[in-house]
Amino acid sequence: MFVDSHCHLAFPELSARIDEIRAAMAAAQVDRALCICTTLEEFESVHALATRFDNFWATAGVHPDNEGVREPSLDDLLALAALPRVLAIGETGLDYYRLNGRSVADMAWQRERFRVHIRAALATALPLVVHTRSASADTLAILKDEGAEAPGGVFHCFTETDAVARAALDLGFYISFSGILTFKTAADLREVARFVPLDRCLIETDSPYLAPVPYRGKVNSPAYVPFVARQIAELKGLSVETVAQATTANFERLFKPVAAQSVTNGS
Numbered sequence: 001m002f003v004d005s006h007c008h009l010a011f012p013e014l015s016a017r018i019d020e021i022r023a024a025m026a027a028a029q030v031d032r033a034l035c036i037c038t039t040l041e042e043f044e045s046v047h048a049l050a051t052r053f054d055n056f057w058a059t060a061g062v063h064p065d066n067e068g069v070r071e072p073s074l075d076d077l078l079a080l081a082a083l084p085r086v087l088a089i090g091e092t093g094l095d096y097y098r099l100n101g102r103s104v105a106d107m108a109w110q111r112e113r114f115r116v117h118i119r120a121a122l123a124t125a126l127p128l129v130v131h132t133r134s135a136s137a138d139t140l141a142i143l144k145d146e147g148a149e150a151p152g153g154v155f156h157c158f159t160e161t162d163a164v165a166r167a168a169l170d171l172g173f174y175i176s177f178s179g180i181l182t183f184k185t186a187a188d189l190r191e192v193a194r195f196v197p198l199d200r201c202l203i204e205t206d207s208p209y210l211a212p213v214p215y216r217g218k219v220n221s222p223a224y225v226p227f228v229a230r231q232i233a234e235l236k237g238l239s240v241e242t243v244a245q246a247t248t249a250n251f252e253r254l255f256k257p258v259a260a261q262s263v264t265n266g267s
């Protein structure tokens, strides 16, 4: 019924408990999850989840915050994107939140990394999973400059303004809301969620981080994604079932999980 469009199940705090998490997902009617890659080093374990379980899929990419890791070339990303069960390029994007004494000009390496990911998405026609923090103007400008409307994608874990949401929607992107939407302090974000059309919304946990209320501060898991759907339903005056169905249909339209090669062993 529900799909978690963004989680980090290869992170040790979750991968060590995968059977327990899968049981919790089943109990919460969370049928599917997209496992997000954040380094080339991590890809193999992310992909292993997607080949082991037929309701998990994987992405290929290097998160903008990751430094001191292998820098992905276009060929690296194309090779990983060609593997079965890989549905998207990312997560990628820009993050100027922790500059650690550097200027935005010093982050040229991050912008170049982002461009390489967009080129991989264009070459493969796979959607982009975009992370943006304190960098929305550059994120939008680079997406436009590279012609990213064609592969499209999602602005994940959205925390930006309604103006940024509108610009992302104009580019043809989806907007994914996380547990942040349930936080007491997120009144502005709830206003954004109110206006984003339901047929452009996705839901995610970004687990193990950002557990929604009433689990805020605990280790998050895909089983908690219904709390995000509930919050959207409340904001839009809809039933949870309607939000679940719409966000699932959006996930299928954007990521095309049915078209991906299936695996031999069931879940």
Ligand code: NI
Pocket: 006, 008, 036, 091, 206
């Ligand atoms: Ni993430």
